[in-house]
Amino acid sequence: MAHQSETSQASTPDSLDDATSRLHHEVSELILERRRHRHARLRKFILLGCAISIPFHLLLIFYLAFIRIPGPPGLPEVESVIDFAVLAESELQEMEVELEIDEIAAEDTEIEDALSEMLAEEAEDLSVASVTEIDDSGSVPTPGSSSGFSDSDSAGTGLSGSASFFGVGGRGRRFAFIIDMSGSMQEDDRFNRAVRQLRQSISDLPDFITICVALFSSGAESPLKPPFQKNWLPMNRRNKQQVIRWIQGVSPENGTEPLPAFRQIFKLEDRPDVVYFLTDGAIPQDTPDRVSELNAKGRPVIINTFAFGDQADVAPLLRIARESGGKCKQIGLPGGRP
Structure with missing residues (x-):
């Protein structure tokens, strides 16, 4: 009997340590699960906010685009109109040619000015000696x-x-x-x-x-x-x-x-x-x-x-x-x- 009493007393601390270890493990699991649950809820709230905010702001932009604010009294109201023109390929080529002609004309003017200055300097030198x-x-x-x-x-x-x-x-x-x-x-x-x-x-x-x-x-x-x-x-x-x-x-x-x-x-x-x-x-x-x-x-x-x-x-x-x-x-x- 004395031997059994000593054995039970020795096993008691071991069982307490095991119970404590299991308790710590369960608490850690609960904490991790709680964090995962919180992150999942946060993602849902963010997605829900985006789903509500984006359509709302798009509708607000379209609404404001059609609002006309009148100017000061006495001034005529002028509508701002933006025309989009589609040019044919031949018209685009004509515009490019005109631009090239303008650039060449500008270069010719610069060359003529430079030549005039050079000729003036040469004439001055020749007149001196x-x-x-x-x-x-x-x-x-x-x-x-x-x-x-x-x-x-x-x-x-x-x-x-x-x-x-x-x-x-x-x-x-x-x-x-x-x-x-x-x-x-x-x-x-x-x-x-x-x-x-x-x-x-x-x-x-x-x-x-x-x-x-x-x-x-x-x-x-x-x-x-x-x-x-x-x-x-x-x-x-x-x-x-x-x-x-x-x-x-x-x-x-x-x-x-x-x-x-x-x-x-x-x-x-x-x-x-x-x-x-x-x-x-x-x-x-x-x-x-x-x-x-x-x-x-x-x-x-x-x-x-x-x-x-x-x-x-x-x-x-x-x-x-x-x-x-x-x-x-x-x-x-x-x-x-x-």
């Missing part, structure tokens, strides 16, 4: 014998464009301008004329064309270049304005020494396609040899030279142009002086 081309023999060709573009113009590789300086054209992607800023360039408005020609040359260049400007004299600061010109300058609108603004602030002074400017141009990472070299004085006699040496160190570069006025020594300029495949031109001064 004459430009004379010098051939290899030193003679002046007959009128109409030169088209303004050299036969040896370099088309370069890839995408290229054209430029012109004092009527001498060239093709490529990189154009260098080496311009005299010695003291004598102040005479007869020479430096300002060179600046105007530079502005005219770069004004129509597309932005994929690049330029480099070097002003030379015998001064310590020569060659002078724009402070923002680290390499080749793309000809976007901002750079064009900056170049002209900068060069207009330069004051010509000292003598004539162009070789450092040539060295600066030929030291650039990419060689130029065309160089425009302008001076109004006598350059050192060894300049053609030094320029030829620079040009021989890589891809040949076309160098067009310009003798500005009667003080310019034409012979070395003619040699530089001839050896590089370029052109030499003498630019007359106002009043018909050579």
Whole structure:
């Protein structure tokens, strides 16, 4: 009997634990069931609300669409009518043709305006001074014998464009301008004329064309270049304005020494396609040899030279142009002086 009593006492705690565990499980099941029931009711209420709200608002919109609100007294009532037209295919084609004609007419007007401006600028330049081309023999060709573009113009590789300086054209992607800023360039408005020609040359260049400007004299600061010109300058609108603004602030002074400017141009990472070299004085006699040496160190570069006025020594300029495949031109001064 004592043994049975001990066994029953030992089994009592186990049965209590089992009962407690089952009770917890049943409570958890009831809680989960209650949540599922609540979520199901919530979904039903939401669907019911949508089923009532959507038709109600649609009916309200249709009702309000047919309500007319009268305007202020004294004003006639105007009905707003929207006409929907169905056009035939032939009519649509006629409308497209008319639109294309209008666009072409607008483009023609813009082209005519641009040509008028260019012709006006050319007429002004021709009225100020004459430009004379010098051939290899030193003679002046007959009128109409030169088209303004050299036969040896370099088309370069890839995408290229054209430029012109004092009527001498060239093709490529990189154009260098080496311009005299010695003291004598102040005479007869020479430096300002060179600046105007530079502005005219770069004004129509597309932005994929690049330029480099070097002003030379015998001064310590020569060659002078724009402070923002680290390499080749793309000809976007901002750079064009900056170049002209900068060069207009330069004051010509000292003598004539162009070789450092040539060295600066030929030291650039990419060689130029065309160089425009302008001076109004006598350059050192060894300049053609030094320029030829620079040009021989890589891809040949076309160098067009310009003798500005009667003080310019034409012979070395003619040699530089001839050896590089370029052109030499003498630019007359106002009043018909050579």
